[in-house]
């Protein structure tokens with residue numbers, strides 16, 4: 001992976017940077033940096049760096065990447081700064097990496113703030129043919145080694161994903177609904193990499209070519225009030241994906257898209273998800289984990305007060321055959337399901353093709369609490385599907401106040417369990433009589449989950 005370091009950012013430590021999209025008129029008097037600015041949105045006195053001051057045109061066609069980069073680099077030299085992406089303009093930005101200073105004391109605030117009409121917009125080139133050959137096709141805007149950054153406001157990020165979703169390599173997009181070989185990389189819209197103390201708040205983002213947000217190798221991440229939207233048929237458009245990231249709060253957000261609403265990958269712990277509305281989507285997922293015999297550890301995840309509607313899955317844990325590690329201490333509490341195909345699902349046989357052979361090594365899934373999960377399911381599949389590994393059973397699955405009824409029709413498929421151990425704290429609807437009680441005899445004696 002190649003990373004470009006803005007020289008200013010690596011030369012200066014103790015920098016604070018704010019990245020802001022505000023109604024232009026409230027700042028029209030602001031000229032070149034580093035002029036101290038009025039109090040921006042209650043953020044205290046900040047130097048404001050508008051991309052317009054650096055030559056950005058904002059007509060949606062001109063390449064404004066050099067202006068944005070210059071604004072970023074300049075803002076990096078200030079004690080604290082706001083980078084402003086003003087209202088009523090559309091900025092076309094190429095794939096770019098914004099690196100912070102390498103110290104931990106940096107404070108960066110990216111603030112997108114639009115008052116009424118959503119017409120101030122950040123967007124990438126339109127589709128793979130417009131993407132410069134030399135640019136990375138797997139990511140669009142990357143924030144690398146930034147600490148204390150906040151990206152907030154009500155601006156719109158438009159990922160212009162449609163042409164990427166229609167690449168012949170994407171499911172059913174080839175001739176006559178086939179899937180053809182060929183380059184398939186598509187950019188994640190916003191990626192935070194090896195960063196900490198991040199706040200992302202109030203943004204609207206739509207139609208990412210791939211994941212909308214991806215956090216990897218980050219810690220102390222606070223996400224609030226995001227609005228994420230893509231068509232239900234758009235492939236791999238996960239709303240918020242985290243991996244190797246810990247101390248995460250994801251609150252008060254609304255996601256409708258074509259893949260997981262929130263996905264939690266390997267190496268995540270201490271994650272609190274609250275008041276999320278998902279759907280249509282593929283639900284809230286832990287996984288997939290353990291691909292190509294990798295080790296994955298995920299623990300202390302709480303999902304509460306969520307609504308999942310018209311989705312393929314509700315709350316899901318998915319692992320590939322052959323991995324190692326564990327998923328433990330997960331609570332799904334107070335979740336309303338509306339017309340969801342698999343409201344509660346554990347799938348330790350996750351496979352995207354038909355040919356994933358069973359293997360003996362497996363992740364261990366344990367200490368999972370499903371509490372107060374109520375609502376309706378789509379009768380085309382089972383309300384509960386607990387397919388645990390043959391060799392390493394799931395243990396200590398607890399069900400309390402689970403009540404799932406058919407959304408329509410009354411064809412009832414029974415819950416499915418395979419090697420699933422745990423307890424029913426209350427009676428459930430439908431009854432989960434297939435759950436094995438107590439502790440399995442069959443866990444391999446020397447089994448260590450290595451987490």
Ligand SMILES: *[C@@H]1O[C@H](CO)[C@@H](O)[C@H](O)[C@H]1NC(C)=O
Pocket residue numbers: 107108109147148149150197199
């Ligand atoms: C986190 O960032 C905020 C600014 O967004 C800053 O005020 C705060 O001091 C930072 N906290 C730590 C622990 O670095």
Ligand SMILES: *[C@@H]1O[C@H](CO)[C@@H](O)[C@H](O)[C@H]1NC(C)=O
Pocket residue numbers: 175176
């Ligand atoms: C697509 O389907 C049509 C109608 O079935 C058929 O005539 C045509 O040959 C197919 N094209 C390819 C490339 O398979």
Ligand SMILES: *[C@@H]1O[C@H](CO)[C@@H](O)[C@H](O)[C@H]1NC(C)=O
Pocket residue numbers: 225226251252253254275
């Ligand atoms: C839940 O999130 C929605 C969407 O952001 C918000 O409108 C609502 O006020 C939140 N509810 C609570 C109790 O915070």
Ligand SMILES: *[C@@H]1O[C@H](CO)[C@@H](O)[C@H](O)[C@H]1NC(C)=O
Pocket residue numbers: 248269270271272300302
């Ligand atoms: C679990 O995560 C929460 C944050 O979501 C944190 O407050 C708590 O301390 C963590 N528990 C443990 C045992 O680390």
Ligand SMILES: *[C@@H]1O[C@H](CO)[C@@H](O)[C@H](O)[C@H]1NC(C)=O
Pocket residue numbers: 356357358390418
């Ligand atoms: C893998 O194991 C499961 C559970 O024992 C079984 O249902 C499935 O048929 C097996 N798959 C293959 C490909 O052998």
Ligand SMILES: *[C@@H]1O[C@H](CO)[C@@H](O)[C@H](O)[C@H]1NC(C)=O
Pocket residue numbers: 367368369396398
């Ligand atoms: C089983 O899981 C619950 C949470 O779901 C936890 O409180 C309890 O301590 C676990 N039991 C054991 C024996 O680990």
